[in-house]
Amino acid sequence: MTYLGIILTYVFVSNLVLSQFLGLCPFIGVSKNTESAVGMGFAVTFVMSLATLITWALQNFVLVPLRIEFLQTVTFILVIASLVQLVEMAVRKFSPPLYQALGIYLPLITTNCGVLGIALISVNAEYGPMESFLAGLSAGIGFLLALLLMSGIRERLDTERVPRHLKGSPIAFISGGLMALAFMAFDKALLSNLIGG
Protein backbone atom coordinates (compact mmCIF):
# COMPACT_ATOMS: atom_id res chain seq x y z
CA MET A 1 0.00 0.00 0.00
CA THR A 2 1.26 3.43 -0.79
CA TYR A 3 2.01 5.97 1.91
CA LEU A 4 -0.95 8.07 0.80
CA GLY A 5 -3.13 4.97 1.08
CA ILE A 6 -1.99 4.35 4.66
CA ILE A 7 -2.69 7.93 5.65
CA LEU A 8 -6.18 7.93 4.12
CA THR A 9 -6.93 4.51 5.59
CA TYR A 10 -6.16 5.39 9.18
CA VAL A 11 -7.47 8.95 9.15
CA PHE A 12 -10.80 8.19 7.45
CA VAL A 13 -11.55 4.61 6.41
CA SER A 14 -10.39 2.76 9.53
CA ASN A 15 -10.66 5.69 11.88
CA LEU A 16 -9.72 4.27 15.28
CA VAL A 17 -12.62 5.79 17.15
CA LEU A 18 -15.37 5.88 14.58
CA SER A 19 -14.91 2.59 12.79
CA GLN A 20 -12.75 0.42 15.07
CA PHE A 21 -14.31 1.72 18.32
CA LEU A 22 -11.01 1.97 20.14
CA GLY A 23 -10.17 4.70 22.63
CA LEU A 24 -13.80 5.52 23.38
CA CYS A 25 -13.01 6.54 26.95
CA PRO A 26 -11.18 9.78 26.08
CA PHE A 27 -13.55 10.24 23.14
CA ILE A 28 -16.43 10.72 25.58
CA GLY A 29 -14.43 11.97 28.53
CA VAL A 30 -12.30 14.71 27.01
CA SER A 31 -14.60 15.99 24.28
CA LYS A 32 -16.51 18.48 26.41
CA ASN A 33 -14.66 21.47 25.04
CA THR A 34 -12.59 22.02 21.94
CA GLU A 35 -9.49 23.23 23.71
CA SER A 36 -8.90 20.11 25.78
CA ALA A 37 -10.00 17.90 22.88
CA VAL A 38 -7.26 19.34 20.69
CA GLY A 39 -4.73 19.01 23.53
CA MET A 40 -5.61 15.37 24.06
CA GLY A 41 -5.65 14.74 20.31
CA PHE A 42 -2.13 16.06 19.82
CA ALA A 43 -0.82 14.19 22.86
CA VAL A 44 -2.28 10.94 21.51
CA THR A 45 -0.92 11.60 18.01
CA PHE A 46 2.53 12.16 19.44
CA VAL A 47 2.48 9.00 21.54
CA MET A 48 0.96 6.86 18.77
CA SER A 49 3.63 7.84 16.25
CA LEU A 50 6.40 7.00 18.69
CA ALA A 51 4.72 3.86 20.00
CA THR A 52 4.19 2.27 16.58
CA LEU A 53 7.81 2.92 15.68
CA ILE A 54 9.15 1.43 18.90
CA THR A 55 6.83 -1.56 18.90
CA TRP A 56 7.86 -2.24 15.30
CA ALA A 57 11.48 -2.38 16.43
CA LEU A 58 10.56 -4.55 19.41
CA GLN A 59 8.61 -6.96 17.23
CA ASN A 60 11.26 -7.32 14.56
CA PHE A 61 14.43 -7.23 16.64
CA VAL A 62 13.33 -9.02 19.82
CA LEU A 63 10.09 -10.96 19.57
CA VAL A 64 10.49 -12.55 16.13
CA PRO A 65 14.16 -13.65 16.48
CA LEU A 66 13.40 -15.22 19.87
CA ARG A 67 10.14 -16.73 18.56
CA ILE A 68 8.11 -15.31 21.40
CA GLU A 69 5.50 -13.41 19.39
CA PHE A 70 2.82 -14.64 21.78
CA LEU A 71 4.11 -12.12 24.31
CA GLN A 72 3.24 -9.27 21.95
CA THR A 73 0.43 -7.76 24.01
CA VAL A 74 2.29 -7.88 27.30
CA THR A 75 5.50 -6.39 25.99
CA PHE A 76 3.70 -3.75 23.98
CA ILE A 77 1.73 -2.56 27.00
CA LEU A 78 4.93 -2.48 29.03
CA VAL A 79 6.73 -0.44 26.42
CA ILE A 80 3.86 1.95 25.78
CA ALA A 81 3.33 2.65 29.48
CA SER A 82 7.02 3.39 30.00
CA LEU A 83 7.13 5.44 26.83
CA VAL A 84 4.29 7.64 28.04
CA GLN A 85 6.04 8.15 31.36
CA LEU A 86 9.27 9.06 29.63
CA VAL A 87 7.52 11.42 27.24
CA GLU A 88 5.82 13.14 30.14
CA MET A 89 9.12 13.66 31.93
CA ALA A 90 10.87 14.89 28.81
CA VAL A 91 8.10 17.30 27.91
CA ARG A 92 8.04 18.62 31.46
CA LYS A 93 11.76 19.25 31.38
CA PHE A 94 12.23 20.68 27.93
CA SER A 95 8.97 22.37 27.12
CA PRO A 96 7.02 23.69 30.10
CA PRO A 97 4.43 25.44 27.92
CA LEU A 98 3.67 22.20 26.08
CA TYR A 99 3.51 20.43 29.44
CA GLN A 100 1.01 23.00 30.66
CA ALA A 101 -1.13 22.30 27.62
CA LEU A 102 -0.81 18.50 27.52
CA GLY A 103 0.22 17.77 31.10
CA ILE A 104 -2.92 16.28 32.53
CA TYR A 105 -3.73 14.30 29.39
CA LEU A 106 -0.40 12.54 29.04
CA PRO A 107 -0.88 10.04 31.92
CA LEU A 108 -4.37 9.26 30.59
CA ILE A 109 -2.87 7.95 27.35
CA THR A 110 -1.16 5.10 29.20
CA THR A 111 -4.50 3.37 29.40
CA ASN A 112 -5.79 4.41 25.98
CA CYS A 113 -6.41 1.16 24.13
CA GLY A 114 -6.17 3.01 20.80
CA VAL A 115 -2.40 3.25 21.21
CA LEU A 116 -2.01 -0.48 21.75
CA GLY A 117 -4.59 -1.03 19.02
CA ILE A 118 -2.69 0.79 16.28
CA ALA A 119 0.58 -0.83 17.40
CA LEU A 120 -0.95 -4.31 17.06
CA ILE A 121 -2.71 -3.44 13.80
CA SER A 122 0.45 -2.19 12.13
CA VAL A 123 2.47 -5.16 13.36
CA ASN A 124 -0.15 -7.60 12.08
CA ALA A 125 -0.24 -5.78 8.72
CA GLU A 126 3.54 -6.37 8.56
CA TYR A 127 4.41 -2.77 7.81
CA GLY A 128 7.97 -1.53 7.53
CA PRO A 129 9.32 1.11 9.93
CA MET A 130 8.25 4.09 7.81
CA GLU A 131 4.82 2.63 7.15
CA SER A 132 4.35 1.82 10.84
CA PHE A 133 5.28 5.34 11.83
CA LEU A 134 2.88 6.77 9.24
CA ALA A 135 0.10 4.45 10.39
CA GLY A 136 0.60 5.64 13.98
CA LEU A 137 0.72 9.27 12.97
CA SER A 138 -2.38 9.10 10.82
CA ALA A 139 -4.29 7.05 13.38
CA GLY A 140 -3.49 9.80 15.84
CA ILE A 141 -4.67 12.44 13.40
CA GLY A 142 -7.84 10.42 12.88
CA PHE A 143 -8.34 10.36 16.64
CA LEU A 144 -7.74 14.12 16.79
CA LEU A 145 -10.27 14.63 14.00
CA ALA A 146 -12.92 12.52 15.74
CA LEU A 147 -12.35 14.31 19.05
CA LEU A 148 -12.44 17.73 17.41
CA LEU A 149 -15.71 17.02 15.59
CA MET A 150 -17.22 15.54 18.72
CA SER A 151 -16.24 18.50 20.90
CA GLY A 152 -17.79 20.87 18.37
CA ILE A 153 -21.03 18.91 18.47
CA ARG A 154 -21.04 18.76 22.25
CA GLU A 155 -20.38 22.46 22.64
CA ARG A 156 -23.42 23.15 20.49
CA LEU A 157 -25.45 20.54 22.37
CA ASP A 158 -24.85 22.47 25.58
CA THR A 159 -27.07 25.27 24.37
CA GLU A 160 -29.70 23.03 22.80
CA ARG A 161 -32.82 21.79 24.50
CA VAL A 162 -31.95 18.16 25.09
CA PRO A 163 -34.52 15.90 26.79
CA ARG A 164 -33.58 15.74 30.45
CA HIS A 165 -32.89 12.02 30.54
CA LEU A 166 -30.53 12.25 27.59
CA LYS A 167 -28.42 15.11 28.95
CA GLY A 168 -24.68 14.59 29.19
CA SER A 169 -23.19 11.26 28.18
CA PRO A 170 -26.30 9.61 26.62
CA ILE A 171 -26.76 12.26 23.95
CA ALA A 172 -22.99 12.27 23.42
CA PHE A 173 -23.07 8.54 22.69
CA ILE A 174 -25.98 8.95 20.29
CA SER A 175 -24.25 11.77 18.40
CA GLY A 176 -21.06 9.71 18.36
CA GLY A 177 -22.98 6.81 16.83
CA LEU A 178 -24.46 9.03 14.13
CA MET A 179 -21.02 10.39 13.39
CA ALA A 180 -19.69 6.83 13.05
CA LEU A 181 -22.50 6.12 10.56
CA ALA A 182 -21.44 9.17 8.56
CA PHE A 183 -17.86 7.90 8.53
CA MET A 184 -19.06 4.64 6.95
CA ALA A 185 -19.17 6.64 3.73
CA PHE A 186 -15.37 6.42 3.69
CA ASP A 187 -15.04 2.80 2.65
CA LYS A 188 -12.40 0.74 0.93
CA ALA A 189 -14.04 1.07 -2.49
CA LEU A 190 -13.92 4.85 -2.29
CA LEU A 191 -10.30 4.64 -1.24
CA SER A 192 -9.30 2.43 -4.17
CA ASN A 193 -11.14 4.72 -6.58
CA LEU A 194 -9.29 7.70 -5.15
CA ILE A 195 -5.77 6.36 -5.25
CA GLY A 196 -6.25 3.77 -7.94
CA GLY A 197 -5.27 0.59 -6.21
Added chain:
Amino acid sequence: MVDIILRILFAFLSISALGALLGFGLAVAARKLRVERDKTVESLMSSLPGLNCGACGYPGCEGYAEALASGQESNVTKCSPGGAEVRQAVAQTLGVEAGESGPRQVARLACLGGDGIALRDFQYAGYSDCEAAKVHFDGDKGCKHGCLGLGSCVKSCPVDAISYTENGLVRVDEEKCIGCEVCVTVCPTGAMHMVDAESKWFVACNSTDKAKATKAVCSAGCIGCRICERKFPEAGFKVEDNLSVLAYTKESGEGRREAAEACPVKCIIRTKD
Protein backbone atom coordinates in the same frame (compact mmCIF):
# COMPACT_ATOMS: atom_id res chain seq x y z
CA MET B 1 10.76 -30.91 24.66
CA VAL B 2 14.04 -29.05 24.94
CA ASP B 3 12.72 -26.66 22.34
CA ILE B 4 9.65 -25.81 24.46
CA ILE B 5 11.68 -25.34 27.62
CA LEU B 6 14.09 -23.10 25.74
CA ARG B 7 11.23 -20.97 24.45
CA ILE B 8 9.77 -20.58 27.91
CA LEU B 9 13.20 -19.69 29.24
CA PHE B 10 13.72 -17.13 26.47
CA ALA B 11 10.32 -15.65 27.11
CA PHE B 12 10.97 -15.41 30.83
CA LEU B 13 14.43 -13.93 30.44
CA SER B 14 13.53 -11.44 27.74
CA ILE B 15 10.46 -10.13 29.56
CA SER B 16 12.41 -9.80 32.79
CA ALA B 17 15.23 -8.07 30.95
CA LEU B 18 12.82 -5.76 29.19
CA GLY B 19 11.03 -4.90 32.41
CA ALA B 20 14.26 -4.29 34.27
CA LEU B 21 15.64 -2.22 31.39
CA LEU B 22 12.53 -0.04 31.20
CA GLY B 23 12.36 0.33 34.97
CA PHE B 24 16.02 1.27 35.17
CA GLY B 25 15.66 3.61 32.21
CA LEU B 26 12.73 5.38 33.81
CA ALA B 27 14.59 5.68 37.11
CA VAL B 28 17.57 7.25 35.36
CA ALA B 29 15.30 9.49 33.33
CA ALA B 30 13.44 10.59 36.43
CA ARG B 31 16.73 11.63 37.96
CA LYS B 32 18.16 13.29 34.86
CA LEU B 33 15.02 15.05 33.84
CA ARG B 34 13.95 16.19 37.26
CA VAL B 35 12.44 19.62 37.23
CA GLU B 36 13.37 21.83 40.11
CA ARG B 37 10.12 22.90 41.62
CA ASP B 38 9.64 26.27 43.11
CA LYS B 39 10.70 26.31 46.78
CA THR B 40 7.57 28.24 47.72
CA VAL B 41 5.33 25.66 46.07
CA GLU B 42 7.17 22.87 47.87
CA SER B 43 6.71 24.42 51.27
CA LEU B 44 3.09 25.37 50.54
CA MET B 45 2.39 21.79 49.51
CA SER B 46 3.78 20.54 52.80
CA SER B 47 1.49 22.81 54.80
CA LEU B 48 -1.68 22.14 52.77
CA PRO B 49 -3.68 19.08 53.82
CA GLY B 50 -3.15 17.18 50.55
CA LEU B 51 -6.74 15.94 50.36
CA ASN B 52 -7.22 17.29 46.81
CA CYS B 53 -10.87 17.96 47.62
CA GLY B 54 -11.18 21.01 45.38
CA ALA B 55 -12.88 23.25 47.95
CA CYS B 56 -10.52 26.09 46.98
CA GLY B 57 -11.71 25.93 43.38
CA TYR B 58 -8.39 24.66 42.03
CA PRO B 59 -7.75 21.14 40.78
CA GLY B 60 -6.12 19.77 43.90
CA CYS B 61 -3.75 21.19 46.45
CA GLU B 62 -0.94 21.56 43.93
CA GLY B 63 -3.03 23.84 41.75
CA TYR B 64 -3.80 26.10 44.68
CA ALA B 65 -0.18 26.09 45.83
CA GLU B 66 1.05 27.04 42.36
CA ALA B 67 -1.52 29.80 42.02
CA LEU B 68 -0.52 31.19 45.40
CA ALA B 69 3.19 30.99 44.66
CA SER B 70 2.88 32.65 41.28
CA GLY B 71 0.82 35.47 42.70
CA GLN B 72 -2.29 34.77 40.61
CA GLU B 73 -4.14 34.03 43.81
CA SER B 74 -3.85 36.37 46.76
CA ASN B 75 -6.53 34.88 48.98
CA VAL B 76 -4.85 32.57 51.50
CA THR B 77 -8.10 31.60 53.22
CA LYS B 78 -9.51 29.39 50.51
CA CYS B 79 -8.51 26.10 52.08
CA SER B 80 -11.53 25.40 54.26
CA PRO B 81 -10.52 21.84 55.22
CA GLY B 82 -7.23 23.07 56.68
CA GLY B 83 -8.85 25.65 58.94
CA ALA B 84 -6.98 28.27 60.89
CA GLU B 85 -3.81 26.20 61.21
CA VAL B 86 -3.20 25.85 57.49
CA ARG B 87 -4.20 29.44 56.91
CA GLN B 88 -1.53 30.52 59.36
CA ALA B 89 1.13 28.30 57.81
CA VAL B 90 0.32 29.41 54.28
CA ALA B 91 0.29 33.07 55.26
CA GLN B 92 3.62 32.65 57.00
CA THR B 93 5.20 31.06 53.95
CA LEU B 94 4.00 33.86 51.74
CA GLY B 95 4.68 36.58 54.31
CA VAL B 96 1.18 38.03 54.40
CA GLU B 97 -1.48 38.49 57.03
CA ALA B 98 -3.68 35.46 57.54
CA GLY B 99 -6.89 37.40 58.00
CA GLU B 100 -10.14 35.90 59.07
CA SER B 101 -12.45 33.68 57.17
CA GLY B 102 -15.86 33.09 58.72
CA PRO B 103 -16.64 30.39 61.27
CA ARG B 104 -16.12 26.75 60.41
CA GLN B 105 -18.77 25.35 58.12
CA VAL B 106 -19.96 21.76 58.08
CA ALA B 107 -22.43 19.86 55.96
CA ARG B 108 -25.70 18.71 57.45
CA LEU B 109 -28.50 16.67 55.99
CA ALA B 110 -31.68 18.74 55.81
CA CYS B 111 -34.05 15.80 55.77
CA LEU B 112 -35.71 13.67 58.42
CA GLY B 113 -37.76 11.63 56.00
CA GLY B 114 -36.42 8.19 56.70
CA ASP B 115 -38.25 4.90 56.30
CA GLY B 116 -41.75 5.09 57.76
CA ILE B 117 -41.75 8.88 57.89
CA ALA B 118 -41.59 9.81 54.22
CA LEU B 119 -43.76 7.91 51.78
CA ARG B 120 -42.37 6.34 48.66
CA ASP B 121 -44.09 6.57 45.29
CA PHE B 122 -42.64 3.35 44.00
CA GLN B 123 -39.96 0.80 44.66
CA TYR B 124 -36.65 1.87 43.11
CA ALA B 125 -34.55 -1.16 42.31
CA GLY B 126 -32.07 0.38 39.91
CA TYR B 127 -28.43 1.25 40.18
CA SER B 128 -27.64 2.33 43.72
CA ASP B 129 -26.83 5.96 43.09
CA CYS B 130 -28.82 9.09 43.90
CA GLU B 131 -28.30 10.66 40.48
CA ALA B 132 -29.55 7.49 38.78
CA ALA B 133 -32.60 7.38 41.07
CA LYS B 134 -33.28 11.06 40.42
CA VAL B 135 -33.45 10.41 36.68
CA HIS B 136 -36.39 8.03 37.26
CA PHE B 137 -39.32 10.34 38.00
CA ASP B 138 -37.20 12.47 40.36
CA GLY B 139 -36.54 9.59 42.72
CA ASP B 140 -38.71 7.11 44.56
CA LYS B 141 -39.67 9.40 47.45
CA GLY B 142 -42.99 11.20 47.44
CA CYS B 143 -41.07 14.30 48.47
CA LYS B 144 -38.80 15.39 45.65
CA HIS B 145 -36.55 17.51 47.88
CA GLY B 146 -35.50 14.91 50.42
CA CYS B 147 -32.57 12.58 50.86
CA LEU B 148 -32.75 9.59 48.53
CA GLY B 149 -30.52 7.62 50.86
CA LEU B 150 -28.53 5.89 48.14
CA GLY B 151 -25.34 7.56 49.27
CA SER B 152 -23.82 9.48 46.38
CA CYS B 153 -22.49 11.77 49.11
CA VAL B 154 -21.15 8.82 51.12
CA LYS B 155 -19.14 7.69 48.12
CA SER B 156 -17.88 11.14 47.19
CA CYS B 157 -16.83 12.35 50.66
CA PRO B 158 -13.03 12.64 50.62
CA VAL B 159 -12.70 12.06 54.38
CA ASP B 160 -15.40 9.39 54.90
CA ALA B 161 -17.39 11.65 57.19
CA ILE B 162 -20.78 10.54 55.89
CA SER B 163 -22.36 7.23 56.82
CA TYR B 164 -25.69 5.49 56.26
CA THR B 165 -28.27 5.37 59.02
CA GLU B 166 -30.58 2.48 59.86
CA ASN B 167 -33.65 4.34 58.61
CA GLY B 168 -32.54 4.91 55.04
CA LEU B 169 -30.86 8.30 55.32
CA VAL B 170 -27.29 9.48 55.77
CA ARG B 171 -25.53 11.17 58.65
CA VAL B 172 -22.59 13.60 58.60
CA ASP B 173 -19.93 13.20 61.26
CA GLU B 174 -19.27 16.81 62.16
CA GLU B 175 -15.93 16.08 63.74
CA LYS B 176 -14.64 14.59 60.52
CA CYS B 177 -16.35 17.01 58.11
CA ILE B 178 -13.85 19.38 56.49
CA GLY B 179 -16.44 21.62 54.85
CA CYS B 180 -15.30 20.97 51.28
CA GLU B 181 -18.90 21.06 49.94
CA VAL B 182 -18.35 18.07 47.67
CA CYS B 183 -21.51 16.39 49.02
CA VAL B 184 -23.52 19.58 48.52
CA THR B 185 -22.51 19.62 44.86
CA VAL B 186 -23.12 15.93 44.35
CA CYS B 187 -26.55 15.68 46.00
CA PRO B 188 -29.16 15.78 43.21
CA THR B 189 -31.97 16.93 45.49
CA GLY B 190 -29.95 19.58 47.30
CA ALA B 191 -30.72 18.10 50.70
CA MET B 192 -27.18 18.72 51.97
CA HIS B 193 -26.78 22.17 53.48
CA MET B 194 -23.68 23.99 54.66
CA VAL B 195 -24.18 25.43 58.13
CA ASP B 196 -22.14 26.94 60.94
CA ALA B 197 -20.45 24.22 62.93
CA GLU B 198 -21.20 26.17 66.09
CA SER B 199 -24.95 26.43 65.71
CA LYS B 200 -26.96 24.14 67.95
CA TRP B 201 -30.23 24.19 66.09
CA PHE B 202 -31.03 23.23 62.56
CA VAL B 203 -34.13 23.07 60.36
CA ALA B 204 -33.88 19.56 58.99
CA CYS B 205 -36.07 19.88 55.92
CA ASN B 206 -35.45 20.89 52.34
CA SER B 207 -39.00 20.84 50.97
CA THR B 208 -40.34 23.98 49.35
CA ASP B 209 -43.68 22.36 48.53
CA LYS B 210 -46.89 23.81 49.93
CA ALA B 211 -48.07 22.56 53.30
CA LYS B 212 -50.69 20.24 51.88
CA ALA B 213 -48.32 18.61 49.42
CA THR B 214 -45.61 18.21 52.04
CA LYS B 215 -48.00 16.73 54.59
CA ALA B 216 -49.28 14.22 52.11
CA VAL B 217 -45.86 12.61 51.63
CA CYS B 218 -43.87 13.21 54.81
CA SER B 219 -44.78 13.53 58.46
CA ALA B 220 -41.58 15.40 59.36
CA GLY B 221 -41.52 17.97 56.56
CA CYS B 222 -41.59 21.72 57.18
CA ILE B 223 -45.05 22.96 56.29
CA GLY B 224 -44.16 26.63 56.42
CA CYS B 225 -46.65 27.34 59.21
CA ARG B 226 -44.55 30.30 60.43
CA ILE B 227 -44.97 29.43 64.10
CA CYS B 228 -41.21 29.55 64.61
CA GLU B 229 -40.96 32.88 62.78
CA ARG B 230 -43.91 34.68 64.39
CA LYS B 231 -43.88 33.42 67.94
CA PHE B 232 -40.13 33.59 68.42
CA PRO B 233 -38.91 36.62 66.45
CA GLU B 234 -35.63 36.65 68.40
CA ALA B 235 -34.69 33.16 67.32
CA GLY B 236 -33.89 34.13 63.74
CA PHE B 237 -36.15 31.78 61.82
CA LYS B 238 -37.42 33.01 58.49
CA VAL B 239 -39.94 31.19 56.34
CA GLU B 240 -39.27 31.62 52.67
CA ASP B 241 -40.81 29.60 49.89
CA ASN B 242 -42.72 27.38 52.36
CA LEU B 243 -39.52 26.45 54.16
CA SER B 244 -38.18 27.73 57.44
CA VAL B 245 -34.54 28.79 57.40
CA LEU B 246 -32.49 29.59 60.46
CA ALA B 247 -30.32 32.66 60.08
CA TYR B 248 -27.23 31.86 62.08
CA THR B 249 -25.98 35.40 62.02
CA LYS B 250 -28.41 36.41 64.72
CA GLU B 251 -26.32 36.51 67.87
CA SER B 252 -28.86 36.03 70.61
CA GLY B 253 -30.84 33.15 69.19
CA GLU B 254 -33.16 33.15 72.16
CA GLY B 255 -36.21 31.01 71.91
CA ARG B 256 -34.78 28.48 69.53
CA ARG B 257 -35.45 25.68 71.98
CA GLU B 258 -39.02 26.85 72.44
CA ALA B 259 -39.45 27.18 68.71
CA ALA B 260 -38.26 23.62 68.25
CA GLU B 261 -40.75 22.43 70.81
CA ALA B 262 -43.54 24.44 69.24
CA CYS B 263 -42.86 23.15 65.74
CA PRO B 264 -45.86 21.00 64.83
CA VAL B 265 -43.87 18.58 62.70
CA LYS B 266 -40.74 18.67 64.84
CA CYS B 267 -38.38 19.35 62.00
CA ILE B 268 -36.26 21.79 64.00
CA ILE B 269 -33.66 19.58 65.62
CA ARG B 270 -30.93 20.01 68.18
CA THR B 271 -27.57 19.07 66.76
CA LYS B 272 -25.36 19.73 69.76
CA ASP B 273 -25.64 19.57 73.53
